[in-house]
Amino acid sequence: MKKLALLIIFLAACSSVTFEEHNDAGSKYLLNNGLVILMKENPDTGMVAIDFMIKKSIAADREKHGLGYLTHRLLLAGTTTRSREQILNDVETVGGSITAKTYAEYSEIVAEVPSNKFSIVLEVLQDVILNPAFTPEEIEREKIAILGELNAKKDQPGPVTEDLFMKTLYENHPYQHPIEGYEETITSLTREDIINHYNSWYVPNAIIISIVGNIKEKPTLHAVQRIFGKMKPSTLPPEGLFELPPRTSSKKSTHNMPIESFYIQYGHQLVPATHPDFIKLRMANAVLGSGASSRLFYELREKRALAYRVFSIAPSVRTIGFLKVTMISRPAVLNESLVGIQEQLTRLQTEPVTEEELNIVKQKVKGFFFLDHQKTTDQANYLGLYEMQGLGYHYDKEYPDKIGAVSSEEVQTVANQYFVNPVIAVLGPFEGGGIE
DSSP states (O other), X not given: OHHHHHHHHHHHHHHTEEEEEEETTXXXXXXXXXXXXXXXXXXXXXXXXXXXXXXXXXGGXXXXXXXXXXXXXXXXXXXXXXXXXXXXXHHHTTTOEEEEEEOSSOEEEXXXXXXXXXXXXXXXXXXXXXXXXXXXXXXXXXXXXXXXXHHHHTTOHHHHHHHHHHHHHTTTSGGGSOTTOOHHHHHHOOHHHHHHHHHHHXXXXXXXXXXXXXXXXXXXHHHHHHHHTTOOOOOOOOOOOOOOXXXXXXXXXXXXXXXXXXXXXXXXXXXXXXXXXXXXXXXXXXHHXXXXXXXXXXXXXXXXXXXXXXXXXXXXXXXXXXXXXXXXXXXXXXXXXXXXXXXXXXXHHXXXXXXXXXXXXXXXXXXXXXXXXXXXXXXXXXXXXXHHHTSOTTHHXXXXXXXXXXOHHHHHHHHHHHSOSOEEEEEEOGXXXXXX
């Protein structure tokens, strides 16, 4: 009779899986409450990483900027049964780590632990996600910490330039606002705001759990299912994301700061990560400014000595993306530096990249990609990130081949289509000069 009862419980747990898929990238299970579980076995490591991801951008904050950031930080500030110190102690004493992070398009709790202690971190994660206390004392403590970070950021040219660039690029879009909010919005947030935000967004149909490491897939699935399969799905509130119209003119924003250098961020509006052109734009970015062998680094730093530092990025975004050149230059060469950036962008539009250069860049991009997969935490993050963006977790295996398939003609085509009407943010000692 006891065996029959156990079998019924086991079958009931299994029945909550409404979809499953297996391929070289790993496995995907969809529970009937909408929660997605991604897994990848790696018996060659003694660790297990779990990435608990909430598909929720800063657009969900609406006018309460920083609400999501504060709410997510508070998850590790104490539960109904554990204090902040107990959460960290329970994980760290078994050789693990746990952190909460918030980005523009998602929030996550990342934990890593020796594989024979996985049940411990899973139990802590259950408590953190399902039983947050949100005590007034911890809310006030986190608010003070965030306000201190915001105040300290005012004197940091890099972050200030970043905020200026995002405000200019994403004008009239939720992404124009900083992730951590503003002093006035953080101060005004209430415990009720936090609880309402938690109840609205920390629901299974907004959650992706990625687990990578020395695990056995089916027992791990059943353990996760037993804990989080009980969560009730909910209708998600409208996130407030919307499309930006294509930019029809360039725009410059400046900020005076009495420092010795100029900080430049120079970029273009791009398409979402799921768009067919995005992988080609990724290659164009790699040619332009990825690494010490890139054109920007060689031409503007090594050859012409215009830059202390220069590189470009094109992050994958599920709504409106961007390519951004970041450069630090001397006041005497500010305008020459801006011209130099545009010259390299124009070169991509007018001169086909040689097959030799393209092949070298492709190998470099693939190398960086594989290096980014050395840690189990990064492997778990990539699976969740691709799934969250709509590319699907299997894109983790497809990406190198897609990079390899991009042609020189495609790089030139997308450069001409998207590298127009730049957004430029410059911070520095404008009292001694300016942009011509």
